Amino acid sequence: MELGPVARVWHQGVPEMNPIVALLIFPGGLFVLTLGLAYEWVDRKLLARAQNRVGPRWFQPLADVFKLLAKEEVIPNDVNPLLFVGLPIAALAGALTAALYVPIFGLAPAYSFEGDLIVTVYLLSLLTLCMGLAGANTLNRFALVGATRTLTQLFSYEAPFMLALLAPAFVAQTWQISAINSYASTHWLIVTQPIGFLVALIGLMGKLELPPFDAPEAETEIVAGAMTEYSGRGLALFRLGKGVEMVVGLTLVAAFYLGGIGGPLDFLLKTGALLIAIVIIQALMTRLRIEQTVGLWWRWGALLVLVQLLLYILWEVVTA
Amino acid sequence: MSTNLVESVIEGLKTWARVNSPWVIHFNSGSCNGCDIEILATITPRYDLERFGIKLQGSPRHADVLICTGPVTRQARERLIRIYEQMPEPKFVIAVGSCALSGGVFDGLYNVAGGIDQVLPVAAYVPGCPPRPEAIIDGVVKLLSSLQQPAPETAPAREQGATQPVYEGEAI
Numbered sequence: 001m002e003l004g005p006v007a008r009v010w011h012q013g014v015p016e017m018n019p020i021v022a023l024l025i026f027p028g029g030l031f032v033l034t035l036g037l038a039y040e041w042v043d044r045k046l047l048a049r050a051q052n053r054v055g056p057r058w059f060q061p062l063a064d065v066f067k068l069l070a071k072e073e074v075i076p077n078d079v080n081p082l083l084f085v086g087l088p089i090a091a092l093a094g095a096l097t098a099a100l101y102v103p104i105f106g107l108a109p110a111y112s113f114e115g116d117l118i119v120t121v122y123l124l125s126l127l128t129l130c131m132g133l134a135g136a137n138t139l140n141r142f143a144l145v146g147a148t149r150t151l152t153q154l155f156s157y158e159a160p161f162m163l164a165l166l167a168p169a170f171v172a173q174t175w176q177i178s179a180i181n182s183y184a185s186t187h188w189l190i191v192t193q194p195i196g197f198l199v200a201l202i203g204l205m206g207k208l209e210l211p212p213f214d215a216p217e218a219e220t221e222i223v224a225g226a227m228t229e230y231s232g233r234g235l236a237l238f239r240l241g242k243g244v245e246m247v248v249g250l251t252l253v254a255a256f257y258l259g260g261i262g263g264p265l266d267f268l269l270k271t272g273a274l275l276i277a278i279v280i281i282q283a284l285m286t287r288l289r290i291e292q293t294v295g296l297w298w299r300w301g302a303l304l305v306l307v308q309l310l311l312y313i314l315w316e317v318v319t320a
Numbered sequence: 321m322s323t324n325l326v327e328s329v330i331e332g333l334k335t336w337a338r339v340n341s342p343w344v345i346h347f348n349s350g351s352c353n354g355c356d357i358e359i360l361a362t363i364t365p366r367y368d369l370e371r372f373g374i375k376l377q378g379s380p381r382h383a384d385v386l387i388c389t390g391p392v393t394r395q396a397r398e399r400l401i402r403i404y405e406q407m408p409e410p411k412f413v414i415a416v417g418s419c420a421l422s423g424g425v426f427d428g429l430y431n432v433a434g435g436i437d438q439v440l441p442v443a444a445y446v447p448g449c450p451p452r453p454e455a456i457i458d459g460v461v462k463l464l465s466s467l468q469q470p471a472p473e474t475a476p477a478r479e480q481g482a483t484q485p486v487y488e489g490e491a492i
Binding site: 064070224227231232 | 334377384409
């Protein structure tokens, strides 16, 4: 794997890690979970400041997760108990596995092969799919409506988001995340592909079901969406999974569009900047109805990214 | 010895998490809406309860604290009990407003079962008609600080929540 200049210096300083440690503690597993909670706190705190509030204390997401883990888990009647218990685990496992393929904290991905970009995008979708199935598994009408909306939204943002991540892959001539990362560290793709950057960032917001794309969990209409019947452990695992997905998604977008991720400082600065952008959009926008979300993605997101790809191909043909 | 230490650390962690992350659900069992409006005012940015980790939840499955307003009418009684039963353990009930405490001006009516404590074990009482948001916040904070103290020797009759009132403040 080729590394950028900063990354090379950083990696010389980091000794070779035991695979188990890398998988469970750092940079995978525990570290990603902590990072997810920290990013959730930054998100909530900044949103509170934007709304002229003081906002939660720094340990709030941690306290929420501990409390949920210590609570009773109610398994409702008429659900498949195996699915009910298993889906949160699968969702968190998918998000944690995806974290192994991206340059978390500026480290080289723990695992890397040609085509891992596709695997990562699918692993990120696993969380949303599990949430949809979890909602559809219960007989609660709010959960059913939430599940329908979750899956509808999945089908609307997934194609534009994937196209927006494929555009850098086309330019870098590779499907390997670490290779695209090192290509991007010398080419700021946000300059040459601004549309792709926007679609990727807003697609990430759709993936995380943040406002204005929070119709699947609209608490004023459908209680808590697909999560309505979940209590205790299941809810905690889904929340952790969402935090991890936020970190992985921000890392991917920052690595592809914001000049690559070469080290810890690079990682914190770039993902932090993206997080602030996401919070500003959240604070400014109100919730879109589900058909507005679908229309936005298919009428604008997908089309614009395709036009950008077409322009790139034309450019290649003309300059060749 | 070491297992005791681990257990006490885990118990301490659980209590800490419970005190710092109470998610509430709000149920009106026959109130005139005065208390409900005060509860809504309590969760606005002006009072910003997210500072204490308090979050309003729509689903009883996500909630730890049931905030009840109004006297319990005979029609709402079954619904109130059902909402309470849907909440996962451990759970607590806060009665907000004069009517929730005793039935208030509706006490003795043919269609009213009485205050909240006639139906559910209430952990904290917040008097007032309606209580100010500051009084409601005070009630919640007193309930939470009572969780940090060791459980009383006389065990509650029911397992769910505390049956003994921990807070009987003065009307504001």
